[in-house]
Amino acid sequence: MKPANAIQERVFEFLKQYPPFNLIAQEQLRQLAGQVRVQYLEPKQVLFRQGDTPHEVFYVVRQGSVRLEQGPEEARRLVDVCDEGDVFGARALIAKKNYSSTATAAEETLVYGVSIALFDPVLRHNPEVVLYFAAGFAAGAPVQQGNMQETQAARRNLGSYTAHQPLHLEEVLTLETNHSKVTCTPQTTVRLAAQIMSDKDSSFILVVNEQEHPIGIVTDTDLRKRVVAGPISIEDSVSAVMSAPVITLKPNPHMAEALLLMMRHRVKHLCVTSNGTANSPAEGVLTEHHLLLAQGNNPAVLVQEIRQTQRIDSLPAIRNRAEELLQKYLEQDVNIAFIANILSEVNDALIVRALEYAESILGEPPLRYCWLSIGSEGREEQLLRTDQDNALVFEDAHAGQEMEAQAYFVKLAGLVNEVLASCGFERCPANMMAGNIKWCQPLHTWKQYFHAWIHEPTEEALLNASIFFDYRPVYGSFELAHQLTDYIYEHIQQERIFLPYLAKHALQSPPPLSFFRNFMVERGGGHKDQFDIKLRAMTPLVDAARVLTLDNRVAGENNTFKRFAKLAELEPQNAALYREAAVAYEIMMRHRALSGLRNHNTGRYISPEQLNKLERQTLRNTFKLISDVQELLQVRFQLNYLS
Structure with a gap:
């Protein structure tokens, strides 16, 4: 028994360093650690494939790294890279769906398999753990992410912030019935239902039977997909367009419960009924908007x-x-x-x-x-x-x-x-x-x-x-x-000479990386050995987007994201580059903001030693876009010939 206990203790000591396990009571975590499955993976070994039925465990990287990729085997695209302490394969825990990506060991790797059945009680009773999964910190979780696939893993800061972040997930949610209960019968036409929704300024209408029991719900999304862009006529009954069954819960639920239901069922509306089931009268509908308003800083x-x-x-x-x-x-x-x-x-x-x-x-x-x-x-x-x-x-x-x-x-x-x-x-x-x-x-x-x-x-x-x-x-x-x-x-x-000179000016920012792909840090002054992310990484993209937008005679558009989006529309041949540049800029903004919050400053100067391996790689990947965009400027404005 002693060897087993020793292994359990090593697993426990490892897990408690990382979210969401550092949010779990130690005795409960120790019990979980005793049931963890240890698995060794050879380089390039596949742990699970996209579309596979979920395993009975979700995974934590103990040592090494795991690549999550999507698409057919011959054309997979990288979604995330899981490093030490990262959680992945949690889609089965949250969404009860087949795997959305293929997990492959990038090197010799040890992973821990955590039993979903044993972890479920933790999820039900720990709102901070719910927040961890709701925020999408588990790799491959069913949440909306950015577009730059190779840099999805740049969000590993929960442990730095949740300790002092006031949470509201235990807050009880209440409804004003007269505003949250918009109903109709199954025989109501789509036209009339839409009119009722419009009159009530509501994003939904609940379909109820004679006993006021909910049997379906029609949302703005249903109308767009199934009526405006679909085969259903506005003269058909709402029973043809409604989503069913309705996800129900008891009155006055905790925010954590509502959030978890919305995540698990991928819905934005929950029906509150008198006893929490569909076989009792509806009292109102809880929407994603209610959850937003319940947060302290709306x-x-x-x-x-x-x-x-x-x-x-x-x-x-x-x-x-x-x-x-x-x-x-x-x-x-x-x-x-x-x-x-x-x-x-x-x-x-x-x-x-x-x-x-x-x-x-x-x-x-x-x-x-x-x-x-x-x-x-x-x-x-x-x-x-x-x-x-x-x-x-x-x-x-x-x-x-x-x-x-x-x-x-x-x-x-x-x-x-x-x-x-x-x-x-x-x-x-x-x-x-x-x-x-x-x-x-x-x-x-x-x-x-x-x-x-x-x-x-x-x-x-x-x-x-x-x-x-x-x-x-x-x-x-x-x-x-x-x-x-x-x-x-x-x-x-x-x-006409102005834009070439402005383009030349845009190329004057110093490079972000040295020949050996190390961060170019300040050599002296108050920011010695720190990396200037504004001057070396963000400004080149801002300046390039400005020049290229002016060159396309687009007036009055200042935002860098919108500039790149407009450029992608106007120059289809360069659309992929512009979209990637926009996402690279987004990642830089995120890093700067996180650094600023962490260090209580403007975030402009980043200490490379504060970045983990994955964060450094994430930034290096975005820097490649800078040289690509600047090369485009060089060629377009023939800057080699400009004195």
Whole structure:
């Protein structure tokens, strides 16, 4: 018995280092460890294949690595690489489905097989473990992931964050029956059901029998797939389009229970009935939206609080909660473009509220004006609270009125810069802020700036152009910004030499890797031995997307993700490259945000020693895209011939 106990203890000591096992009570984990199956895999040995019936265990890599791949054997694509401590094969645990990928040992590998039957009670009673699987941290879990298959494994930070992250999974969910109970009979026509849904502003309608027992549900998705794009007529009865059976649960469920049911059955609607079964009257429907609202930091709530607060000194605390929201989204591997959009909404609301506050102090503006966000905030890509980058344009008037107006707007911008600084957005070291009179100018002066930058592309002009081209109107008269945009694109088309010079400028960022594929770190200063992910990895893609979008005469699109998406649409021959570049940029943004949260800074400088083997490989893979995109710039603009 002693040898068995010794093995059990070694398994226990290993598992307790890694999520989700570090979230389980030690005695319970020790019992699990005693039932773990140890399996040795030769290099290239297949553990299970895509489409296979699930095993009775899910797996943890003890030593070595396992590749998860999808598709036919002759054309498999890499989905994930599982390293030491990674969980995989958990699809059987959560979705009760056949394997969605093929698991192959990449080298000599030891894996632990954890019994699904023994683990199920843990999943039922431990909301933190539910969160682990809900967030998709187990490789191959049935959740939505990004598009760059070779870099899916860059999300291994649960252990760093969940210990202090407030969880709400034990919260009891309640329903307002009058809002969550939208019903019809099976004989109701699709047309009438859709009308009821529209009148009630509901994403669903519950189909019930005479006893009010639920027998099916019709959702917006059902209508799109089966009626709009399918064979069913709007005059048919809803019984032909409804999804059945309905997944039911008891009143006042815990969030963990609801979340687990939604995951297991891959649904977004759960029917609450009087006794939790389909053989009792329906009381309402719990939607994915309810779960979102039940979370502490709902972005819509934050924005509403910012807009409605009467006390400017309360804004910093509200903005701090947005940082908590960012952390939660990153833990759950939410799409970075979506996170950036959410935080941009929060930041924009903050700017607008600060401007309203400044106007209340200084009085009504003497002229129409527009506040412009520039840099990463202008591109809607500012995840962390980095330094401020903004500008202000006001309408043209006679000289005396312009001078008087400018004095007002500089004061107004100064107040706004002060409010933003109090909320954690440091002042720009280069003073590229609207409170600087140089960047608080009438429309005709801004036109002069851009005219000079476009027609006389010096190094300083190109630097300014790369910063100010990404402006985005946030508040005031957007027409002023639109007029400036029209002027800029008119002159870019006139001055053909400008884009090649801008492309050349885009190639000046130093390379991310050395000849030996080591990270190029800073050689001295306050960031010695750290990697500048902004300058060496992110800026080259931002600059390239900007130049290529301008070359395609696409006006008014600043966001790097959207720029690459538009380029993929306009240049089908390069579509794959642009899509990969967009995902590479997303991964870099994620790494920077995680680093910033971990180290309580802007995340710009990353210590390579803080990255595990897989994270380093993930970043190296994304860097390959930089050279590919820059080579495209080199060829398109014939930069070898540009002096």
